[in-house]
Every structure is written in C-alpha cells, then in structure tokens.
Amino acid sequence: xxxxxxxxxxxxxxxxxxxxxxxxxxxxxxxxxxxxxxxxxxxxxxxxxxxxxxxxxxxxxxxxxxxxxxxxxxxxxxxxxxxxxxxxxxxxxxxxxxxxxxxxxxxxxxxxxxxxxxxxxxxxxxxxxxxxxxxxxxxxxxxxxxxxxxxxxxxxxxxxxxxxxxxxxxxxxxxxxxxxxxxxxxxxxxxxxxxxxxxxxxxxxxxxxxxxxxxxxxxxxxxxxxxxxxxxxxxxxxxxxxxxxxxxxxxxxxxxxxxxxxxxxxxxxxxxxxxxxxxxxxxxxxxxxxxxxxxxxxxxxxxxxxxxxxxxxxxxxxxxxxxxxxxxxxxxxxxxxxxxxxxxxxxxxxxxxxxxxxxxxxxxxxxxxxxxxxxxxxxxxxxxxxxxxxxxxxxxxxxxxxxxxxxxxxxxxxxxxxxxxxxxxxxxxxxxxxxxxxxxxxxxxxxxxxxxxxxxxxxxxxxxxxxxx
Numbered sequence: 121x122x123x124x125x126x127x128x129x130x131x132x133x134x135x136x137x138x139x140x141x142x143x144x145x146x147x148x149x150x151x152x153x154x155x156x157x158x159x160x161x162x163x164x165x166x167x168x169x170x171x172x173x174x175x176x177x178x179x180x181x182x183x184x185x186x187x188x189x190x191x192x193x194x195x196x197x198x199x200x201x202x203x204x205x206x207x208x209x210x211x212x213x214x215x216x217x218x219x220x221x222x223x224x225x226x227x228x229x230x231x232x233x234x235x236x237x238x239x240x241x242x243x244x245x246x247x248x249x250x251x252x253x254x255x256x257x258x259x260x261x262x263x264x265x266x267x268x269x270x271x272x273x274x275x276x277x278x279x280x281x282x283x284x285x286x287x288x289x290x291x292x293x294x295x296x297x298x299x300x301x302x303x304x305x306x307x308x309x310x311x312x313x314x315x316x317x318x319x320x321x322x323x324x325x326x327x328x329x330x331x332x333x334x335x336x337x338x339x340x341x342x343x344x345x346x347x348x349x350x351x352x353x354x355x356x357x358x359x360x361x362x363x364x365x366x367x368x369x370x371x372x373x374x375x376x377x378x379x380x381x382x383x384x385x386x387x388x389x390x391x392x393x394x395x396x397x398x399x400x401x402x403x404x405x406x407x408x409x410x411x412x413x414x415x416x417x418x419x420x421x422x423x424x425x426x427x428x429x430x431x432x433x434x435x436x437x438x439x440x441x442x443x444x445x446x447x448x449x450x451x452x453x454x455x456x457x458x459x460x461x462x463x464x465x466x467x468x469x470x471x472x473x474x475x476x477x478x479x480x481x482x483x484x485x486x487x488x489x490x491x492x493x494x495x496x497x498x499x500x501x502x503x504x505x506x507x508x509x510x511x512x513x514x515x516x517x518x519x520x521x522x523x524x525x526x527x528x529x530x531x532x533x534x535x536x537x538x539x540x541x542x543x544x545x546x547x548x549x550x551x552x553x554x555x556x557x558x559x560x561x562x563x564x565x566x567x568x569x570x571x572x573x574x575x576x577x578x579x580x581x582x583x584x585x586x587x588x589x
Contacts, residue, residue: 133160138161138163138175139160139161139163142160142161142163143156143157143160143161148161149284150296162174162540163175167182167194167195168193168194168195169193169194169195169558169560170182170193170194170557170558170560170561170565171194172194172545178543179543180540180543180544180545181543181544181545181557181565181568181569181572182194182545182557182558183539183544183545183546183555183556183557183569183573184545184546184547184554184555184556184557185418185422185556185557185558185559186422187417187422188359188390188391188396188417188510188556189416189417189418189421189422190421190422190558191394191395191396191417191418191421191422191468191472191477191558191559191560192421192423192468192471192472192477192558192559192560193421193558193559193560193561194558196421196423196471198467198471199420199421199423199464199467199468199471200423202463202464202467203423203424203460203463203464205463206223206459206460206463206464207460210459211459211460212458212459212460213457213458213459214454214456214457215244215452215456215457216452216456220457221457221459221462222459223459223460223462223463223466224244224457224459224462226462226466227242227244227428227462227463227465227466227469228241228242228244228428230466230469231415231428231430232430234400234401234469235401235413235430236400236401236403236404236410237403237409237410237411237413237430237432238432238433239413239430239431239432240431240432240433240436241430241431241432241433241435241436242428242429242430242431243258243428243429243431243451243456244426244427244428244456244457244458244462245416245426245427245428245429245453245455245456246425246426246427246453246455246456246458246461247283247416247425247427248282248283248288248388248390248414248416248417248427249282249283249284249285249288249289250283250285250288250427250453251283251390251414251415251416251427251428251429252282252283252285252287252288252291252353252386252388252390252414253283253285253286253287253288254414254429254451255351255353255386255412255414255429256274256287256288256291257287257451258412258429258431258435258451259272259274259350259351259384259386260272260350261439261449261451262350262435262438262439263350264442265438265439265441265442266438268347270347270348271347271348271349271350272307272348272350273307273308273309273344273348273349273350274291274307274308274309274349274350274351274352274353274386275309275310275311275337275340275341275349275351275352275353275383276290276291276292276293276308276309276310276311276352276353276354277293277310277311277312277313277314277354277358278293278310278311278312278313278361279293279294279313279315279358279361279362279364280292280293280294280310280313280353280354280355280358280361280388281293281294281297281355281358281359281360281361282353282355282388282390284297286303286305287305289301289303289304290303290304290305290307290308291304291308291353293310293313293361294360294361309340309344311333311336311337311340312333312336312337313358313361313364314330314333314358314364314366314367314370315358315362315364315366316329316367317502317503317505317514317522318514318522319333322521326367327367327369329367330367330369330370330373331373333370334370334373334374334377337352337374337377338377338380341377341381341383346381346382346383349381349383350383350384351383351384351385351386351411351412352374352378352383352384352385352386353386353388354371354374354385354386354387354388354408355388355389355390355391355392355402356371356387356389356392356397356401356402356403356405356406356408357391357392357397357402357405357406357506357507357510359390359391359392359510359554359556360391360549361549362512362514362549362550362552362554363505363506363510363511363512363549363552363554363555364505364512365505365506365507366406371406371407371408372407375408375409384411384412385408385409385410385411385412386410386411386412386413386414387401387402387403387408387410387411387412387413387414388413388414389401389402389403389413389414389415390414390415390416390417390427391417391510391556392405392510393413393415393416393417393418393419394415394418394419394469394472394478395418395472395477395478395481395508395509395559396418396481396508396509396510396556396559397481397485397507397508397509397510398478398481398482398485398486398507398508398509399478399482399508400478401413405507405508411431411432412429412430412431412432412435413429413430414427414428414429414430415427415428415430416428418468418559419465419468419469420461420464420465420468421468423464423468424458424460424461424464424465425455425461426458426461426462426464426465472559475560477559477560478559480559480560481508481509481559482508483563484509484561484562484563484566485506485507485508485509485510487563487566487567488506488509488511488555488557488566488569488570489504489506489507489508489511491566491567491570492504492506492511492513492555492570492573494570495513495573495574495577498577498581499581500515500516500531500535500577500580500581500584501513501514501515501516501519501577502514502515502516502519502522503516506555509555509556509557509559509561510554510555510556511554511555511556512549512552512553512554512555513552513553513555513573513577514551514552514553515531515532515535515551515552515553515580516551524551525551525588527550527551529588531551531580531584531588532548532549532550532551532552532553533548534580534583535548535553535576535577535579535580536548536553536576538575538576538577538579538580538583539553539572539573539575539576539577540576541576541579542572542573542575542576542579543572544569544572544573544576546573546576553573553577555569555573557569
C-alpha cells in the first residue's frame with residue numbers, strides 16, 4: 121500500500137459503525153477493492169453549498185462537484201421542495217405506450233430550445249451510461265430503418281469516457297473499464313486521444329499533431345470501410361481521461377472528415393453540458409456541430425438521477441417511417457421520464473438561467489484557470505489545462521521532454537490524499553489532478569480551493585523528494 125497522509129488511514133472500526141458495515145456489505149464502484157479493505161471508507165455525512173462534512177466533523181471544499189455533477193452545489197431547498205411537491209402530486213408515471221406526464225414534456229421542450237443544434241426530440245433515461253448506450257441503439261435502429269444494415273460501427277477515442285454498461289463501456293477508451301470485463305465489444309473502434317502534451321511527437325508542432333491524428337482518423341475510416349461506420353462519439357473536453365482539451369482546429373477538421381463519409385457526430389455532454397465550460401454546452405466552447413447529444417449529471421445537478429438523448433427530426437422521421445413494419449419502438453426504461461426527476465431537472469435549468477450561472481462559471485472559471493496556471497513552474501507540474509470550471513494539473517517526473525512518474529509510485533494518488541488532508545476534495549486521474557467545483561463557487565472560494573491544493577501539492581513534493589528516485 122502506498123504511503124498516504126496518516127489521518128486518512130483507517131485499519132480498525134468499531135463494530136456496528138458505518139465504516140465497519142461498509143466493509144462488510146458494499147461493493148464499491150470504480151474502487152481498488154483490496155486497498156479499500158485496508159484503508160476503509162471516508163463517510164460523507166452532510167453537505168451545503170460547495171462544502172461537505174465527514175462523520176468526524178471535518179469540512180472539505182468540494183473540488184469535484186461530486187462526480188462532475190453537483191452544479192448547483194448541495195442543499196438547494198428549491199429543488200428539494202420541487203421534488204417533495206411532485207412526489208405528493210404524482211410520485212411516478214411512465215412514458216410507455218403513449219402515456220406522458222407534464223414534467224417530462226416541459227423538460228423535453230426546454231432541452232430542445234437550449235440545444236446548440238437542430239434538436240427536436242428527447243429520449244429520457246437515468247444516467248450518462250444509459251444515454252450513450254441508447255445512442256448506439258438509435259444509430260443501429262436509424263441505419264436499419266434506412267436499409268443500411270452494415271453501417272453500424274462507432275468510432276470513439278482512447279482516454280475517452282462514455283459510461284460503463286457493456287455498450288457505453290466499450291465506447292470508453294480507458295483500460296481500467298475494459299480489464300477482465302471482456303470489453304470493448306465488436307463494432308466499437310478507437311482512434312487517437314487529442315492530447316498534444318502527452319501524444320505529440322518530438323519536434324512536432326500542435327498543428328502538425330492535429331493533422332496527423334485527423335489523418336489517422338480518416339485512415340481508420342477507410343480501413344474499416346466508410347459504409348460500415350455509423351457515428352463518431354466525443355466529449356468536447358475529455359473528463360475522466362484526464363481533463364484533455366483538444367487543440368484549436370481539431371474538431372472542425374474532424375467534422376470535415378466525418379461529413380465526407382456521412383458519419384454522424386454524437387456529442388457526449390454528460391460532463392461539459394450546462395455551463396461547465398463557461399457556455400451552455402461544450403460544443404459551443406469547442407466549435408462542434410453535433411448530430412445528437414447526450415446529457416446527464418448537471419441536468420439535475422445530481423439531485424435526482426436523470427439523463428437525456430437529444431436527436432434531430434430527420435432521425436425521428438426515419439424511426440416513424442418503419443412503424444408499420446416494426447410496430448413498437450422497443451427501447452425504454454421503467455424510469456424513463458420519471459416525473460419527479462424531470463420536475464427537478466426542469467427547475468434546476470430554470471435556476472441556472474435565473475442566476476445567470478453560465479456567465480458566472482465563465483467569470484470565476486477564468487479566475488480558477490489563472491490561479492492554477494501559477495503552478496506551471498512548480499517542480500512537479502508538467503501541464504495545466506482546462507476551460508471554464510473544469511481543469512487538470514498533470515504531475516510529471518520531468519517537464520520537457522515529458523517523463524511520467526511510474527504508475528506504481530502513485531504520486532497523483534498521494535497528492536489527492538494530501539489535498540483531502542488539507543480539506544479539499546479533488547480526483548487523481550492517472551497522474552492528473554482534476555478540478556470540477558460546483559458552478560456556484562465564489563471567487564473567494566476559488567482562491568480557498570487553490571490554496572488548499574498548494575498545501576497538498578507541496579506536501580507531495582516533499583514526499584516525492586524523500587521517497588522516489
């Protein structure tokens with residue numbers, strides 16, 4: 121086990137405690153199970169605004185918006201009231217067989233009005249994973265409806281993250297989500313990660329890097345056969361892959377290749393959507409023209425689980441054209457269009473508009489980006505990157521040329537633990553420390569977050585100097 125700040129080590133817990141029951145009963149997602157059994161859990165007990173408290177009374181500034189999702193922060197009473205009122209009025213209703221409910225209809229109307237492309241229809245689900253799973257099924261259904269049964273493959277990217285179901289987990293381009301799960305499934309292929317700092321060749325300019333990986337994309341399309349490829353899927357800024365901001369000009373060149381071969385663009389806005397990049401959608405920040413879009417997370421600020429797939433009318437027309445032949449459109453979930461989730465999501469979006477939260481995210485995001493870039497000269501920092509209120513600070517052994525720390529040393533994991541000790545929640549992704557605070561964070565709280573990160577980073581430098589070569 122890697123050395124971590126001593127106050128984060130828990131080897132024994134009182135019988136009957138939450139910690140002891142956790143170790144006895146829970147199977148944790150995205151967790152090193154053996155290490156968790158040795159350390160035990162951190163029990164979050166309450167939260168308000170941008171702060172969260174553990175069951176020992178320690179306060180943490182929430183630097184990750186939970187899992188990139190608590191846009192309005194914690195404890196918003198309006199959303200709690202909306203949920204309670206809708207539960208009392210109608211706690212559940214479904215959308216199967218032509219039934220509907222007003223919150224779902226109004227939310228769909230709101231989303232199509234907000235979309236940065238000609239969206240006309242909305243399919244509601246519960247998570248980003250099921251939204252991207254739905255995207256694959258819709259692409260298959262669409263091409264079958266058009267009489268193109270061979271046009272089914274999806275191109276994703278290495279280091280992209282799109283979920284963990286069998287289908288969406290296959291889109292994900294991170295080995296941890298494939299190992300021992302027999303993924304990716306057939307029909308999903310991956311192209312280059314657009315990260316110049318880690319993937320650029322010696323002496324290669326950023327423009328040359330973009331041209332090379334876009335040419336690689338076109339070569340992949342030609343090798344697979346353009347007639348077999350339905351869509352390309354991308355997060356505007358890659359989140360769980362390390363907060364990767366693609367170079368300027370990358371997406372327009374990608375889009376030109378996709379248009380050339382009649383390949384649709386699935387825009388995964390699960391992390392970037394609803395103000396995270398300083399605009400309503402990452403597509404606007406990164407110059408993307410989507411065909412379809414997936415949203416979740418900040419759609420309800422994580423107050424209740426909900427996701428949505430937005431699609432254009434021409435796809436819906438193709439679906440309805442085969443209704444006489446196929447009958448039922450056989451896709452949907454028990455909780456698709458859950459009225460309580462939809463009501464909360466709708467009010468969440470209204471609050472964002474009323475508080476001009478996207479503009480606020482752009483303003484305080486500029487402060488956060490500037491403050492984090494102050495660490496560019498730190499001995500451990502290779503690159504600082506981000507847009508709006510999402511950022512990554514990559515830790516390296518050597519800056520230029522980039523030399524990464526061996527993963528076995530766990531340097532970024534140590535840094536995340538040191539930040540936690542300093543009262544800050546961040547997330548280490550490989551050797552990148554990710555930041556994604558709630559959109560409601562104030563400028564003063566941004567400074568507080570950065571100062572706590574400095575404490576954790578300097579503690580890490582001291583540890584590295586004593587424990588690594």
